[in-house]
Amino acid sequence: xxxxxxxxxxxxxxxxxxxxxxxxxxxxxxxxxxxxxxxxxxxxxxxxxxxxxxxxxxxxxxxxxxxxxxxxxxxxxxxxxxxxxxxxxxxxxxxxxxxxxxxxxxxxxxxxxxxxxxxxxxxxxxxxxxxxxxxxxxxxxxxxxxxxxxxxxxxxxxxxxxxxxxxxxxxxxxxxxxxxxxxxxxxxxxxxxxxxxxxxxxxxxxxxxxxxxxxxxxxxxxxxxxxxxxxxxxxxxxxxxxxxxxxxxxxxxxxxxxxxxxxxxxxxxxxxxxxxxxxxxxxxxxxxxxxxxxxxxxxxxxxxxxxxxxxxxxxx
Numbered sequence: 001x002x003x004x005x006x007x008x009x010x011x012x013x014x015x016x017x018x019x020x021x022x023x024x025x026x027x028x029x030x031x032x033x034x035x036x037x038x039x040x041x042x043x044x045x046x047x048x049x050x051x052x053x054x055x056x057x058x059x060x061x062x063x064x065x066x067x068x069x070x071x072x073x074x075x076x077x078x079x080x081x082x083x084x085x086x087x088x089x090x091x092x093x094x095x096x097x098x099x100x101x102x103x104x105x106x107x108x109x110x111x112x113x114x115x116x117x118x119x120x121x122x123x124x125x126x127x128x129x130x131x132x133x134x135x136x137x138x139x140x141x142x143x144x145x146x147x148x149x150x151x152x153x154x155x156x157x158x159x160x161x162x163x164x165x166x167x168x169x170x171x172x173x174x175x176x177x178x179x180x181x182x183x184x185x186x187x188x189x190x191x192x193x194x195x196x197x198x199x200x201x202x203x204x205x206x207x208x209x210x211x212x213x214x215x216x217x218x219x220x221x222x223x224x225x226x227x228x229x230x231x232x233x234x235x236x237x238x239x240x241x242x243x244x245x246x247x248x249x250x251x252x253x254x255x256x257x258x259x260x261x262x263x264x265x266x267x268x269x270x271x272x273x274x275x276x277x278x279x280x281x282x283x284x285x286x287x288x289x290x291x292x293x294x295x296x297x298x299x300x301x302x303x304x305x306x307x308x309x310x311x312x313x314x315x316x
Contacts, residue, residue, distance in 0.1 A: 041234075044310040051306025054299035061296060065119055068112035080109040081264060089282040099284045101275070111288060114266035119296070121182050121251050121267070122244040128186025129247075130240050133193025138232070140194070141201025142224055148198070155191050163188060171259050178261050181254075185247050193239055200232045234311035238304050245300035252293055268293050 035043075045051060064071060072080050076097075084104035092099045098107040140151040166188065174180050204210065210227050218227075252269030254260035261267045263274065268289045275285035 041310045045306060048306045048309065051303055051310075054302040054306070057295065057299045058303065061115060061292075062119060064112055065115035068109070068116050071112055072106075072109035076106065076109055078106040078109050080105065080113045080266065082106075089278065089285075091282075091284060098288050099282065101271075101282065101285055102278055107284065107288060110266050110271060111268070111292060114268050114271055114289070115292065117178055117261060117265060117267045118248055118251060118269065118293075121178060121185065121261075122248040122300075124182045125185040125189065125247045126240050126243040128183065129189035129193055129243060130236065131190075132187065133190035134197050134229075134232070134236055136190065137194040137197025138201055138224055138229065141198040142205060142220070142228065144202075151194070151198070155194060159191060167254065167259060178265065178267075181251065181261060185250060189243060189247065193236065193243070196239060197232055197236060200235060201228055204228050204231045235308075238308045238311065241300055241304035241307060245297040245304075248293065248300075249297055 068080070072078055078096075082105065084100075087096075087100050087104045088102055090096055090100040090104075096106050096108070098111065101107055101110065136151055140148045167184070170184055174184075205223075205228060210223060213223060213227055248268075251260055251267060252272060255267060255269035255273040258273075260269050260273070263270060272286060272289040272293065275282070275289065279286055
């Protein structure tokens, strides 16, 4: 038999297709697989130029802060803790790009070292607050009843005591080293995260797929770890970015009243607090630490806002 060739015509385009194989091939090519939520969120984030710039700035600050000692000794040729009383309050110059402080120490190298401490306090304090807040909020929201009542009673009691009084008592008992400050701020900053997670868990635990998993015999640990926690984490990530900036501001405020990390350990907060005494002699001592705190906190808030938009399932 002679080979017969059938001609097909696609309804949407009206073009002739001379074989069934080519028709099916074109149909498959036209089929687009649905994008995952993570891919959609990443595309939204990459389109947000302001958030990308903020991420770049924070990334740069983290890198130069981690390499502070190397940069100071290899590129700047100074020791951050080296004093020289003959060059105090020098304005920015070729030898000292951001000037010197009241003890003749190089301001730029001190800012790099101080940034490492300030950023570490913010990041690790936020991690502690995130860990405690998510764990307690997950348990309170999932179990409800007496567990929830106990957690909320403790949170309301803790929030009824002004934080400044708690800090005064704690710092009267313990020296405010960077490690202690991270621990204290982390364990005092979990309350807001717990409230947020608790409210989200109340909503998620009643959804159909959680009810179906429970009916199929899934354990409590499986329900919390596999079905509820992944749906809560996106909003927690947003809050964590904002909490890092908030903790940096709190450290600066504590240093201003003398409760922060004590010299000679440098942080942006205690450098700014110490420089207020010498504003007329060295205004650069206030400008640069204040500028770095402002830029860092602003970028972290922008990142938090950008992540909120990227992870919002209601946006298209």
